[in-house]
Amino acid sequence: MTDTAWQAVEALAPKRLTELFAAEPDRLEALTLDVAGIHFDWSKTHLDAAGLQAFAQLADAAGLAARRDALFAGEPVNVTEGRAAEHAAQRGEGHPESVAQARGFHARMRALIDAIEADALGPIRHVLHIGIGGSALGPDLLMDALGRDSDRYDVAIVSNVDGLALEEAIEDFDPDATLLVIASKTFTTTETMLNAESAIGWMTENGVADPYGKVIALTANPEQAIAWGVDETRVLPFSESVGGRYSLWSSIGFPAAIGLGWDVFEELLEGAAEMDRHFRLAEPLRNAPVLAAFADLYYTQVRHAETRATFAYDERLRLLPSYLQQLEMESNGKRVTADGTPVTRPTAPITWGGVGTDAQHAVFQLLHQGTHLVPVEFIAAIEPGDVLSEAHHRQLLLNALAQGAALMAGRDNEDQARAYPGDRPSSTLLLDQVDARTLGALIAFYEHRTFVSAALLGINPFDQFGVELGKEMAKAADKGGQAFDASTTDLLRRAGLAG
Numbered sequence: 001m002t003d004t005a006w007q008a009v010e011a012l013a014p015k016r017l018t019e020l021f022a023a024e025p026d027r028l029e030a031l032t033l034d035v036a037g038i039h040f041d042w043s044k045t046h047l048d049a050a051g052l053q054a055f056a057q058l059a060d061a062a063g064l065a066a067r068r069d070a071l072f073a074g075e076p077v078n079v080t081e082g083r084a085a086e087h088a089a090q091r092g093e094g095h096p097e098s099v100a101q102a103r104g105f106h107a108r109m110r111a112l113i114d115a116i117e118a119d120a121l122g123p124i125r126h127v128l129h130i131g132i133g134g135s136a137l138g139p140d141l142l143m144d145a146l147g148r149d150s151d152r153y154d155v156a157i158v159s160n161v162d163g164l165a166l167e168e169a170i171e172d173f174d175p176d177a178t179l180l181v182i183a184s185k186t187f188t189t190t191e192t193m194l195n196a197e198s199a200i201g202w203m204t205e206n207g208v209a210d211p212y213g214k215v216i217a218l219t220a221n222p223e224q225a226i227a228w229g230v231d232e233t234r235v236l237p238f239s240e241s242v243g244g245r246y247s248l249w250s251s252i253g254f255p256a257a258i259g260l261g262w263d264v265f266e267e268l269l270e271g272a273a274e275m276d277r278h279f280r281l282a283e284p285l286r287n288a289p290v291l292a293a294f295a296d297l298y299y300t301q302v303r304h305a306e307t308r309a310t311f312a313y314d315e316r317l318r319l320l321p322s323y324l325q326q327l328e329m330e331s332n333g334k335r336v337t338a339d340g341t342p343v344t345r346p347t348a349p350i351t352w353g354g355v356g357t358d359a360q361h362a363v364f365q366l367l368h369q370g371t372h373l374v375p376v377e378f379i380a381a382i383e384p385g386d387v388l389s390e391a392h393h394r395q396l397l398l399n400a401l402a403q404g405a406a407l408m409a410g411r412d413n414e415d416q417a418r419a420y421p422g423d424r425p426s427s428t429l430l431l432d433q434v435d436a437r438t439l440g441a442l443i444a445f446y447e448h449r450t451f452v453s454a455a456l457l458g459i460n461p462f463d464q465f466g467v468e469l470g471k472e473m474a475k476a477a478d479k480g481g482q483a484f485d486a487s488t489t490d491l492l493r494r495a496g497l498a499g
Ligand code: F6P
Pocket: 132, 133, 134, 135, 183, 184, 185, 186, 187, 188, 189, 192, 244, 245, 330, 464, 467
């Protein structure tokens, strides 16, 4: 039972961060870690020796180790859907049969990429990737972070059903030299299928003789892709047990594999696997995803923080906050436990964030002086992404680190409008560099951190029934004849969508 362990967590005495530093000379050793090219620092959070012990006991009571082992063993940890969650198997860490299957699917993807590079589908210069949610956010993050200097292919990722998104993406594309990649686990998502049909229409209207001959499908539903018109030889499958928001390691990573090159994609998988092994083997109090989840839970459960903000002090990681929004909020934004009973405590905080230093001039006022407690995560890389003068990167890093110090230290002033209360928590992730290996480890770290929080909260992070109702209502409104509330009926009429 976790009740007693939770009571111990909730009873933790609040102390100021500066007091904690003064009282705990070994604070840095206890609350920093180096894993897979990433230095993690939680020393500016309110976790202390007593807090760590309380959370370690909670982890024991919640059976974290057994849950983690079940995850890696390919057991049906996604209990509401009765299936495993095998994203780690995609990078070689999982049940041997699932690892072998993932290797087979990767080999198929690699062979198809080799064939495309050898012009088997005609000369290809552009890759138009269509998908949404987990079928777009991961590829987009990877290409934005790692593809800036790549001259292999122009890769565009289109997700929104707003036709403007597709129009803008294809504006400079030659339809004859475009590979159309349709990414959808289910191959039924309305937005993706409509965008795919419009892309085929664009190719046909522009004289492409056999547009379907240039289509690749990335899916866990190959039959549906084939029925839609994709040739079986160009369907790149992945397992049903890979969740959408955990799928960039599977064939959903195709744009990165073709756009950055196979070696880079493999490095990404290896970096993630290194984090998997760390998560699997390191003891709880020296385990990065576990410590991060302890800090997250401390703020949501003990300090009642409702949000957590991530600021990437690196242009290459500017899409990370939106990637994390899906990963964390779709996974842990739940109101019942895994056995279906209502939760008795808050689940995931609202994940938000932005890019430093821009965000400092927009939202940091609230972080320093507002009434909300917002735990902040700073992410920066030691090696610069630019080749301008050193001054740029120096300023970038100085700002990232100074903000954490300022949030914690605060500053007195007789004039309260100018006073900073301080004692505001932050964690810092300092990457050696932004390369595929480190990015793989970083994303895997966030996946496992989300899993640990879910395990301690007793919720299932791998389903997402909450997204269905709105989709169904949009379909019902499209069909017509369904009674809606007075407001929606009026809005549908005004928008010209109903009589
Ligand atoms: O609507 C939510 C969701 O189901 C996500 O979980 C998923 O990543 C996204 O839609 C896209 O789904 P699919 O890959 O099946 O098109």
